[in-house]
Amino acid sequence: MSSERPLLSELKSATTARFQLLGIVLVTLWLIEIIDFLVFGGRLDRYGIRPRSLGGLWGILLAPLLHGGFNHLIANTIPMLTLSWWVMLRSIGTWIMATVMITLLSGAATWLVGRGGSVHIGASGLIFGYLGFLLGRGYYERTMGAIAISLFILVTYGAMFWGILPTQPGISWESHLFGLISGIIAAYWLTSKPDMISDK
Numbered sequence: 226m227s228s229e230r231p232l233l234s235e236l237k238s239a240t241t242a243r244f245q246l247l248g249i250v251l252v253t254l255w256l257i258e259i260i261d262f263l264v265f266g267g268r269l270d271r272y273g274i275r276p277r278s279l280g281g282l283w284g285i286l287l288a289p290l291l292h293g294g295f296n297h298l299i300a301n302t303i304p305m306l307t308l309s310w311w312v313m314l315r316s317i318g319t320w321i322m323a324t325v326m327i328t329l330l331s332g333a334a335t336w337l338v339g340r341g342g343s344v345h346i347g348a349s350g351l352i353f354g355y356l357g358f359l360l361g362r363g364y365y366e367r368t369m370g371a372i373a374i375s376l377f378i379l380v381t382y383g384a385m386f387w388g389i390l391p392t393q394p395g396i397s398w399e400s401h402l403f404g405l406i407s408g409i410i411a412a413y414w415l416t417s418k419p420d421m422i423s424d425k
Contacts, residue, residue, distance in 0.1 A: 239317075242317060243310065243313050243314075243317065246313070246317060246320075247306055247309060247310065250305070250306070250309065251302065251306060253290070254290065254292070254298060254301075254302070254305075254348065255298065257269070257290050257291065258291075258292050258294075258295060258298050261291070262294075262295070267293075267294070269291055270291055270292075270293055270344065270346050271344060272284060272287050272291065273287065273288040273291050273344040273345050273346035273347075274288045274332055274335050274336050274339065274344065274345040274346070274400075275336075275343070275344055275345075276335065276336050276337070276338070276339035276340065276341055276343065276345075277336065277337070277341065281336060281344075282336060284332070284336070284344070284345065284346075285328070285329065285332030285333055285335075285336060286328065286332070288332060288345055288346050288347065288350070288400070289328060289347070289348045289350060289351050290348075291346040291347065292346060292347050292348070293346060293347065297347060301347060301348045301349055301352060304352045304382070304385075305348050305351065305352050308352060308355035308356060308359065308378075308382070309355060311355070311359055311374060311378065312355050312358055312359060314374075319415060322411070322415055323354070323355070323358050323408070323411045323412075323415065324351065324354075326407060326410070326411040326414065326415075327350070327351055327354030327355070327358070327404060327407045327408050327411055328350075328351065328354075330403070330406075330407035330410060330411075331350045331351075331353075331354055331400060331403040331404040331406070331407040332350070334399075334403035334406075334407070335350070335397070335399045335400050335403050338399065339397075339399045339400075340399070343397075345397040345399065345400050346397075347397065347400070349388070349397065349400060349401055349404070350397070350400035350401065350403065350404035351404060352385075352404070353385065353388065353389070353400070353401045353402075353404035353405040353408065354404040354405065354407050354408035354411070355408060356378065356382055356385055356404075356405060356408060357404065357405040357406065357407065357408025357409040357411075357412070358408035358409070358411050358412045359374060359375055359378045359408075359412075360375050360378060360379060360408075360409070360412075361408060361409035361410075361411075361412030361413060361416075362374075362375065362412040362415075362416060363375025363376070364412075365412055365413050365416040365417070366416050385401075388401040389401045389402040389405060
């Protein structure tokens, strides 16, 4: 019994930390959008990824924080939080490493080959990256737990794959596609180098 209490306490602490981190992410995204709307009149959106523009390089880091209005942010909020939770279920370190890799890889690829004259914003690149990561981890890790999560995510979010096709004007299918690919790459890299990630 005494050995169970520290384990339960540690589990509760880890769960609390995950909720706190997700709360920080959520508040940050909404604060930025509210400030952009009230103070800048939406002008912060121009700091997204502008393909093959030197000034647009900053967008690789900033694009996931910017949204084209509250409807755009609302559409991204639930999948962002849900998929983030599944990624950080293994550890917060896994989520941090995956987030950094997906942001940099998908952003750089979108900057290199995205449509000229366009500005790419939104957290959807990250969302597709988390989708690719969770599916890829099941394939590369091949444990029952990872495979079960991959199958659950595939059934629940499989319809998202339509988002990688250039079918809707005004939608950054490039960010979606490269996010998905970057997530798979991150899954391969982090699965092959587990010592790089904290288990907390």
